[in-house]
Amino acid sequence: MLPNEMILHICQYLRNTDILYSLFNLNNRFNAIINGFCYNLNLNNTTHKQFNCVLSNILSRIGSNIQSFVLNGNWTSFLSNKIDPIHFHLNLSLMFPNLHTLTLEYFTGEQLCTFLDEMQSPLKLVELNIKYLMDNRFNELLEQVLSVNNCQLRSITFDQNSIFLPLEIIDKTSLYPNIEELTVNLIDYEMLGNLFTLLVNIRRLHIKLGIAPSVSTASLKNVPTLIHLKDFQLYSIEMSWTFENIQDIMCKMPSLQRLALYLSTEDRRLVNKQDLATILSSSQIQMDLFILYHFSEPSIEIDTSLDTWPRDQISMTRLSDGSDQYALIHTVPFHGNSLVIPSILGKSMLPAWKYMQKVRNLRIRGELSSIDMLMIMQQLHRIKTLKIDLNPDLETPIETQSIVLHLPQLKKLKVSGSCELFRILEAAPNLNDLSITFDCYNRIINDELLCKLLEKRIVRLEIFRLEHNQKIQLDLIIKKFTNLRHMVLSISDSSSDIDSLLLQALEMRREEELIYLCIKGPLSPNGGRSLRQWLNDHSFLQGKDSYAYDDHEKRAHLWL
Numbered sequence: 001m002l003p004n005e006m007i008l009h010i011c012q013y014l015r016n017t018d019i020l021y022s023l024f025n026l027n028n029r030f031n032a033i034i035n036g037f038c039y040n041l042n043l044n045n046t047t048h049k050q051f052n053c054v055l056s057n058i059l060s061r062i063g064s065n066i067q068s069f070v071l072n073g074n075w076t077s078f079l080s081n082k083i084d085p086i087h088f089h090l091n092l093s094l095m096f097p098n099l100h101t102l103t104l105e106y107f108t109g110e111q112l113c114t115f116l117d118e119m120q121s122p123l124k125l126v127e128l129n130i131k132y133l134m135d136n137r138f139n140e141l142l143e144q145v146l147s148v149n150n151c152q153l154r155s156i157t158f159d160q161n162s163i164f165l166p167l168e169i170i171d172k173t174s175l176y177p178n179i180e181e182l183t184v185n186l187i188d189y190e191m192l193g194n195l196f197t198l199l200v201n202i203r204r205l206h207i208k209l210g211i212a213p214s215v216s217t218a219s220l221k222n223v224p225t226l227i228h229l230k231d232f233q234l235y236s237i238e239m240s241w242t243f244e245n246i247q248d249i250m251c252k253m254p255s256l257q258r259l260a261l262y263l264s265t266e267d268r269r270l271v272n273k274q275d276l277a278t279i280l281s282s283s284q285i286q287m288d289l290f291i292l293y294h295f296s297e298p299s300i301e302i303d304t305s306l307d308t309w310p311r312d313q314i315s316m317t318r319l320s321d322g323s324d325q326y327a328l329i330h331t332v333p334f335h336g337n338s339l340v341i342p343s344i345l346g347k348s349m350l351p352a353w354k355y356m357q358k359v360r361n362l363r364i365r366g367e368l369s370s371i372d373m374l375m376i377m378q379q380l381h382r383i384k385t386l387k388i389d390l391n392p393d394l395e396t397p398i399e400t401q402s403i404v405l406h407l408p409q410l411k412k413l414k415v416s417g418s419c420e421l422f423r424i425l426e427a428a429p430n431l432n433d434l435s436i437t438f439d440c441y442n443r444i445i446n447d448e449l450l451c452k453l454l455e456k457r458i459v460r461l462e463i464f465r466l467e468h469n470q471k472i473q474l475d476l477i478i479k480k481f482t483n484l485r486h487m488v489l490s491i492s493d494s495s496s497d498i499d500s501l502l503l504q505a506l507e508m509r510r511e512e513e514l515i516y517l518c519i520k521g522p523l524s525p526n527g528g529r530s531l532r533q534w535l536n537d538h539s540f541l542q543g544k545d546s547y548a549y550d551d552h553e554k555r556a557h558l559w560l
Contacts, residue, residue: 004033016040020058021050038062042070044105045459045485048513048546048559059095067100073107073115074518074557093120101127108135108553109163113144121149128153133162142167142184146176146198155181160338160361164210167191169198177201180228188212189236193219196252202226206233206260208340215239217248229253233260237292238342243269247279256281260288260336266296271314271329272305288335292345295325302327315355319348328352334359342366353379360409363387370420374403377424384409389416407431414462415440425453435462435488438470445473451480462488469500474508474560478515487560490520499527502556506534506547513546513559522554 007030011019016037023030041062043051092099099122104112112133128148142165145156156179158165164185175197181204186195188210199205205226215236232253241263250256259280261270269275271291280287293302293316306314312332319326328349338361341349345366353376360382364373366389373388405427413428414435415421421444425431434454436444441463444450458481463472466489478484489501498521505517523531531549547558 004029007033011037015042015045017043017046017050017054020062021046021053024058025061035065038065040068041066043075044070044072046516047485048516051516063095064097066096067098068103069096069099069101070103070105072105073111074555091120093122096122097124098122099125101125101129103129103131105131107133109133109138109141110135111553113138113141116144116148119148121152123149123152125149126153127155129157129159130162131159133158135163139166139168140170141165143170143174143198146179147174151176151178153178155179157181157183158185159183160185160208160340160363164208167194169194174198175200180204182206184208186210189215189217189239190219192217192249193221193223196220196223196226199226200224201228203228204231205229206231207235209234209236209239211238215241215245217245220248220252223252225252225254227255229256231258232256233262235262235340237262237264237290237340240264240266240294241270243267243275243279246270250279250281254281255283257283257285259284259286260290262290262336262339264292264294266294268293268302268305271302273308273314275305275308286335287331289329289331290334290336290339291329292342293327293329295327302329315352317349317352319345330355337361339363340365350375356380358382360384365389370418374405374420374423377407377427378403378405381406382409383407385412386410387414388419416465422447422450422453425450429457431457432459432483434458434460435464437465438463438467439465441472445476445480454481456483459483460486460488462490464488464490465492466490466501467492467496471504472501474505478508478560484515486516488518488520494521497522497524497527498556499524499530502527502549503530503534505556505558505560506531508560509546509558510560515560517556517558517560519556520554523549523551523556 011023011034019034019037023034025031041054041059043054046054102125104115107115107130112130125148128145130145146153162185164187166187177200179199179202182199182202183206184195185208186192189212192207195207234249242265246261246263263270265271271289271293276287295302302316306316306329315330315332317328319328326344328345330352332355334355335358336356337359339356339359341362341364350372357379359380362380362383362385364376364387368376368388377383377386403423405423407424407428408430410424410428410431412433412435413424413431416437419440421440444454461477461481461484466472472489477487489498491498491501498519501519501521502523505519535547547556549556
């Protein structure tokens, strides 16, 4: 008989749904051993049997233990049917009375509005994380999120993969003193005043702004001071900011201790340490700057500004973009956790990557070659998620053996365009989530070395930019990637239908139902009729709850 310590050690390498499905209720000893794995529940990447078993037999017994729960918006059709007769979102407070943290993934704006509007929140819910929020947005959505659980939430995070949100104050008497931490993507700078007005007790505020023709901070004029704010981050690298813009923001934050600014500017005062000191709080402890500086004046002026810093605290990399001259200026050491690099930087900032070793989440847009990408990646040993959009190599191939990659923490990779995948995959033994274009999929599935690398690693696979009537070798994917549990297929043209893809997938169904598949796109009128006929001919599916088509969201869900 294995000792408890050995069983716990083995469990550390398993997903908690695997543990619950395999060990829960075997006997009292095992229940006591795995009790610590009942605090967090994530239904992603499960087989259909595990999904059914956890929902039908286990959830009601461990619900009071669960403190953290992850819900995928693609699962709501199945969840509503499993937890009967009350819809899942209405039953949340009864099922998880001690829930502390709720994470919602892959919801649309409309879907999220409906879910939150009808949800009965657990009394102890204080943290809400929203990831990969998609599609439609509503003016009232952000305020609706702020007011969840009768204004009892303390921390709200929208990840950088979520859509940009509007903020329009409807009721000017409504404030949210409960919110202490917020990370959000706002459509534009005009909403800063509304946001500051609502968050009177905010302590940590990270904002990413969308693109606008110009910047104005006039909306902050009559906004009250955020006296509790200690940590502020502003990401707006695609708009040009002035010293006065930042001064208008800083004067609302008298107790600030940590500041991170990701900006574009022509104003040399924003990279002059002495000038910055005049607008910063006296309590300031840490400042991170990531500034795309445009030379609108002789470069000697910017050199003078940089001389106000100790030499080991600031770095400048000169860039060239046609007729315009730029420089990337950043503080050293650079503490930033996430970066979104616009195309203007690209490979020109290669010398600066040696200072970016703490970056964990990176998205690079624009033109980069595979060689450039490998040179960047050799500096980022702590990277966890990576999204890159590369063009095919234009230069003569270069020997890359001297480039040594070590990516032990990389878990999620999304690639658009051409990329040297083998070197990255070889260096990332813990990668389990891969998103690729259809063209990239074709290269991988026909490459034995790449398939061998991914064979036991990939748990989630997304293939996007599918053209109408293109075939996916589902049987080959299942054979090649033995640990695959979650697959997403997306067509490139929203006017195209998914008829052939869906019928192909239905024909592939197996009794094991190991893999959850989501196909994004509409059915044609004829496709709808063909699907109904197929389901009538295969009536065993109707009682199994392993297939659903959401006509409103245009998604098909099934297990293979």
